[in-house]
Amino acid sequence: MTMVETPAPRSLYTADARTKARNAAEKRFRIYGIAAVAIGLLALVVLLSSVLGSGLGAFRQSVLSLPITLDAKALDPKGHRDPAEMAKATTVTYGKLITKALEAVVIEKNLAPGMKSKQIGELISKEAPAGLRDMVLANPSLVGTTITYDVLASGRVDGFFKGRVTMESAALDSNISPEQLQLADKLRAEGMLKLAFNPGFLTNPDASELRPESAGLGVAILGSIYMMVIVLCLALPIGVAASIYLEEFAPKNRFTDLIEVNVANLAAVPSIVYGILGLAAFINFAGMPQSSPLVGALVLTLMTLPRIIIPTRAALNAVPPSIREAALGVGASKTQTIFHHVLPLAVPGILTGAIIGLAQALGETAPLLLIGMVAFVKDYPGAPPEGVLDPASAIPVQIYNWTQRADPAFVERASGAIIVLLVFLLVMNSLAVILRRKFERRW
Amino acid sequence: MTPGLLALIVLALACGGFFLGRFRALQMVGKDLRLLHSLPGYYGQTVALFTGVPALALMAVWLLVQPIVIETRISSMIPEADLPQGSSRDLVMADVRRIAYGLDTILARGAMSEASLSEMRADLSDIRSRMADVGVALGADVQPSVFEAAKAWRHTTGLARVGMTAATLAVALAGFGFATFRIRPEFRARNVSETFLRWLLIAASLVAIGTTIGIVLSLVFQTVHFFQLYPAQEFFFSLTWNPKFGGGSELSIWPLVWGTLYVSAIALAVAVPVGLFAAIYLAEYASKKVRGIAKPLLEVLAGIPTIVYGLFALITVGPLLRDWVAQPLGLGSSSSSVMTAGLVMGVMIIPFVSSLSDDIINAVPQSLRDGSFAMGATQSETVKQVILPAALPGIVGAILLAASRAIGETMIVVLGAGAAAKLSMNPFEAMTTVTVKIVSQLTGDTEFASPETLVAFALGLTLFVFTLVLNVLALVIVRKYREQYE
Amino acid sequence: MNNMRLTERAVQATDTKITARKVQVHYGASHAIKDVDIDILDKTVTAFIGPSGCGKSTFLRCLNRMNDTIAICRVEGAILLDGEDIYDKKVDPVQLRARVGMVFQKPNPFPKSIYDNVAYGPKIHGLVRNKAELDEVVESALRKAALWNEVKDRLNAPGTGLSGGQQQRLCIARAVATSPEVLLMDEPCSALDPIATAQVEELIDELRANFSVVIVTHSMQQAARVSQRTAFFHLGNLVEFGETGQIFTNPRDPRTESYITGRIG
Incomplete structure (x- = not known):
């Protein structure tokens, strides 16, 4: 038996070559770890700043403040001030009024000598006349007066002020010319054209390809809220009930095992598969209406269920058996034990899980594409309960929709919509964190 | 009566039943609680449950089955000859529903009476223009048989509505009466309502099974349909994907599978090393404070919706890679590419790898670390030679789950990878994946009769089976691993 | 007491291996070890005894700086190994632990083969030049741990598959394989059955x-059976330290006497 002879007198104070090498390896390994964490965090920062950077612009929009004379002859030729009669004046008439108002200003201040009326009018959003018309029809007494009205500038003008459109790009653009941009610049110098906060982005419905300046998230936010309410009402009770059964009542047998594996698998099934299920089962088989928040909510409910069941079971499981034994010991039935003692103690955990599940559902896009929510929807869905059958959009789907359009102005809209979506998610997740912090119990 | 209102009535009835049952039980014993078998609330509960649950269940089933029954009955009213050229029965039935809806609107506006409607005939009056008045646009003039079908559809739907209302209310009232008259002081109300409740709980947990069955049925059913229209050997043994909606498509799965695997491989190549090293650092090295900040921040990456990553790929990463890498190297000029989608997806799945690996590394018992340190091992030697081998099964499970996530991911590849089905090795070329094609074949107007649409179900089934295998494998491995250290 | 051993003990008293002076250990706010002075001799078994929580395990873990892995633990005073302060800034605990091995309360074989468990130390410290040498080291360590005959036919079987006693002897073989100068044992038999305990005790002898062996034990009989010198710890103080025979037959401190006769513990 020979022991390996080691270099005889080893002092602890001097590191030998091998130890030095090993310590260097140790240092390298630690640096890899730090680098990995740093890469992850850097990716997060870049992701968020890229989205914020390109999306903040959506919350500010170029508007023109114009003194508009609401010519009674054009708008209400019979002079009855009857909205039904006045409705005969179409947006074309209002459009002419607005153009005339702008033209008057331009001529008065001699901002663009020689420019034609049509070209001046192109500075204004095509959506503007409809807004003015709605306002006048709601308040017929305005007819005949001169009001100062804020109209949206066209998407290209807006893009010019946000740096998206340049003189060079305008020269190649059939929708805008450099001369028009110069006029816009002068109008800004006059203080008539400015970037202002844009509440319409949150309230307006979607707009067509040529009117990015008026596109908003109104319908999408409403649709998302409808869906989230339905998902919450369905997924939370069903999920909690299923968890209670699986955790507290289910016998330990093959069948229970099957359900458990099944739930775990469902939590990891690609979301698009749920979309296929929704299309095949709810729309084709059961004949529910396409694009409706109800179908979207049902699909998201099925998708969210396993994501609620898993944390709920964990929360129930975390309640120590001593509590159950104490209740059973004083003669409570098993059901009473669970509903009077175990469930209340598990509520914070369940709510946290439910909120996080809901947040995931809110950001889900792919299944909603398949059930037709990607369609262009300009009308707000009706009030619930019947409104859940009307076509609607959802925030993430609206984002996808905007990314598919040609005008780069929609990229800004999509990024802005992401900010809205992230704000919703941030609120929900903070709520979950607060709940957890506040009610967390260590047994 | 609308379903919503009906449901509200049933719920109100159930609520009333609760108070009535409670009141009746108390009255029977002259308010002496001790004479009752159960607490009075349980008597109320039995009434409420027997009133509400069967009635609402009936209503739900009725709403699901009614359209199918009516559809088949009405559909048989239209002779084969009346189907327009190039149209299908599905499309005509859609017209039938829209005409019926239009008729409802006309009646609701009071432009016509119920009696004159039943006399109205398609060949005598201009249905198309009257429909256009109420906002229902029809492509062609209406065939008499189609119009009759629409009238019948309206009629039957109305009848069914009434039938449903009657049946639901009858069931609710029957349950109400049965449960109310059952109340006796010695009636074991608690046991009855608890048993009832337990069945409700079981039903809730069966929803999960039902979902899986629903997924499998809808996928398999339509996939079989697809293979009736398109030869299976073409699907599995050719190499071109070229759908043409006019017919003559080539629909091979391989270019899509290749794109899917290529993107996923790049994503895993990013996420596995980064996620694993991050997990090791956070579990073994980081101070409590650093861990407390970095871990939740990394998990934020998992909470960000995939559409956000998709947009990130589309507007930031794609152009960046194209301008700084692909074009200078002469590898392509497309901003959507396998590399774009793969990198962004890799970032997305970092937390899936790191979080689960972190848990798993933490589950390795401290005694093994002590044993290794006591031998004079450095921390990295301990990690590499003791902890990682011990945690390997769990980490493999985590990677499999991440792979399943990558394969099923949709929005990032829709926005980042492109739409061209190609079998190419160049990572800077646009390629497409299974999920992208599911989306593109199933969005827009879907008509369930052409192989170009139905192929999406075959793709969906492939995807489902693929991820199912990965998920179950990962689950089994992780579960075994957990048991080992419990 | 075994008289033959008592005589043997007198012969064996040799040079000091570890010297501890004024050692203080703090766990956060609690003062776990107070002013401990002790000399541990080479080629001797030293037993630490005392009631639960008296600090004997804590002190043992100071001797190879295993307490470094606990963030809130602070050690003051001097602990010298062959005259060198092991808490000196220049000292790499990795090098120290190669010379001061440790065996734990619960057997903790790595989830590797028996061979790899034993080969772990020599490999990481670079003690061997080739596979043949490694085989030799593994065999000799397993023989020293009295495990060779039981496992020589299944060296590639996982170490976790052995019985509790075998696992503990495997851990001893693992510790011995780096040929340390001191072997620390923290209640090495507390998780074992009586037969396995007897085998391990025989092995310690x-x-x-x-090696110089330091063993923490709960069992006074075990201390009496295996050790030549015994230290009695109480509430973080080293109460009494001396020849095992003297401690058990003629304790000087009343607290030692109370513990040995079973009045405190």
């Missing part, structure tokens, strides 16, 4: 020929 044999290990004395090559």
Whole structure:
């Protein structure tokens, strides 16, 4: 038996070559770890700043403040001030009024000598006349007066002020010319054209390809809220009930095992598969209406269920058996034990899980594409309960929709919509964190 | 009566039943609680449950089955000859529903009476223009048989509505009466309502099974349909994907599978090393404070919706890679590419790898670390030679789950990878994946009769089976691993 | 008491291996070890005894700086190994632990083969030049741990598959394989059955020929059976330290006497 002879007198104070090498390896390994964490965090920062950077612009929009004379002859030729009669004046008439108002200003201040009326009018959003018309029809007494009205500038003008459109790009653009941009610049110098906060982005419905300046998230936010309410009402009770059964009542047998594996698998099934299920089962088989928040909510409910069941079971499981034994010991039935003692103690955990599940559902896009929510929807869905059958959009789907359009102005809209979506998610997740912090119990 | 209102009535009835049952039980014993078998609330509960649950269940089933029954009955009213050229029965039935809806609107506006409607005939009056008045646009003039079908559809739907209302209310009232008259002081109300409740709980947990069955049925059913229209050997043994909606498509799965695997491989190549090293650092090295900040921040990456990553790929990463890498190297000029989608997806799945690996590394018992340190091992030697081998099964499970996530991911590849089905090795070329094609074949107007649409179900089934295998494998491995250290 | 051993003990008293002076250990706010002075001899078994929580395990873990892995633990005073302060800034605990091995309360074989468990130390410290040498080291360590005959036919079987006693002897073989100068044992038999305990105790007695062994034990009988010198700890103080025979037959401190006769503990 020979022991390996080691270099005889080893002092602890001097590191030998091998130890030095090993310590260097140790240092390298630690640096890899730090680098990995740093890469992850850097990716997060870049992701968020890229989205914020390109999306903040959506919350500010170029508007023109114009003194508009609401010519009674054009708008209400019979002079009855009857909205039904006045409705005969179409947006074309209002459009002419607005153009005339702008033209008057331009001529008065001699901002663009020689420019034609049509070209001046192109500075204004095509959506503007409809807004003015709605306002006048709601308040017929305005007819005949001169009001100062804020109209949206066209998407290209807006893009010019946000740096998206340049003189060079305008020269190649059939929708805008450099001369028009110069006029816009002068109008800004006059203080008539400015970037202002844009509440319409949150309230307006979607707009067509040529009117990015008026596109908003109104319908999408409403649709998302409808869906989230339905998902919450369905997924939370069903999920909690299923968890209670699986955790507290289910016998330990093959069948229970099957359900458990099944739930775990469902939590990891690609979301698009749920979309296929929704299309095949709810729309084709059961004949529910396409694009409706109800179908979207049902699909998201099925998708969210396993994501609620898993944390709920964990929360129930975390309640120590001593509590159950104490209740059973004083003669409570098993059901009473669970509903009077175990469930209340598990509520914070369940709510946290439910909120996080809901947040995931809110950001889900792919299944909603398949059930037709990607369609262009300009009308707000009706009030619930019947409104859940009307076509609607959802925030993430609206984002996808905007990314598919040609005008780069929609990229800004999509990024802005992401900010809205992230704000919703941030609120929900903070709520979950607060709940957890506040009610967390260590047994 | 609308379903919503009906449901509200049933719920109100159930609520009333609760108070009535409670009141009746108390009255029977002259308010002496001790004479009752159960607490009075349980008597109320039995009434409420027997009133509400069967009635609402009936209503739900009725709403699901009614359209199918009516559809088949009405559909048989239209002779084969009346189907327009190039149209299908599905499309005509859609017209039938829209005409019926239009008729409802006309009646609701009071432009016509119920009696004159039943006399109205398609060949005598201009249905198309009257429909256009109420906002229902029809492509062609209406065939008499189609119009009759629409009238019948309206009629039957109305009848069914009434039938449903009657049946639901009858069931609710029957349950109400049965449960109310059952109340006796010695009636074991608690046991009855608890048993009832337990069945409700079981039903809730069966929803999960039902979902899986629903997924499998809808996928398999339509996939079989697809293979009736398109030869299976073409699907599995050719190499071109070229759908043409006019017919003559080539629909091979391989270019899509290749794109899917290529993107996923790049994503895993990013996420596995980064996620694993991050997990090791956070579990073994980081101070409590650093861990407390970095871990939740990394998990934020998992909470960000995939559409956000998709947009990130589309507007930031794609152009960046194209301008700084692909074009200078002469590898392509497309901003959507396998590399774009793969990198962004890799970032997305970092937390899936790191979080689960972190848990798993933490589950390795401290005694093994002590044993290794006591031998004079450095921390990295301990990690590499003791902890990682011990945690390997769990980490493999985590990677499999991440792979399943990558394969099923949709929005990032829709926005980042492109739409061209190609079998190419160049990572800077646009390629497409299974999920992208599911989306593109199933969005827009879907008509369930052409192989170009139905192929999406075959793709969906492939995807489902693929991820199912990965998920179950990962689950089994992780579960075994957990048991080992419990 | 075994008289033959008592005589043997007198012969064996040799040079000091570890010297501890004024050692203080703090766990956060609690003062776990107070002013401990002790000299541990080479080629001797030293037993630490005392009631639960008296600090004997804590002190043992100071001797190879295992307490470094606990963030809130602070050690003051001097602990010298062959005259060198092991808490000196220049000292790499990795090098120290190669010379001061440790065996734990619960057997903790790595989830590797028996061979790899034993080969772990020599490999990481670079003690061997080739596979043949490694085989030799593994065999000799397993023989020293009295495990060779039981496992020589299944060296590639996982170490976790052995019985509790075998696992603990495997851990001893693992510790011995780096040929340390001191072997620390933290209640090595508390998770074992009586037969396995007897085997390990016999082994400890044999290990004395090559190493200085320090053993923490709960069992006074075990201390009496295996050790030559015994230290009695109480509430973080080293109450009494001396020849095992003297401690058990003629304790000087009343607290030692109370513990040994079973009045405190």
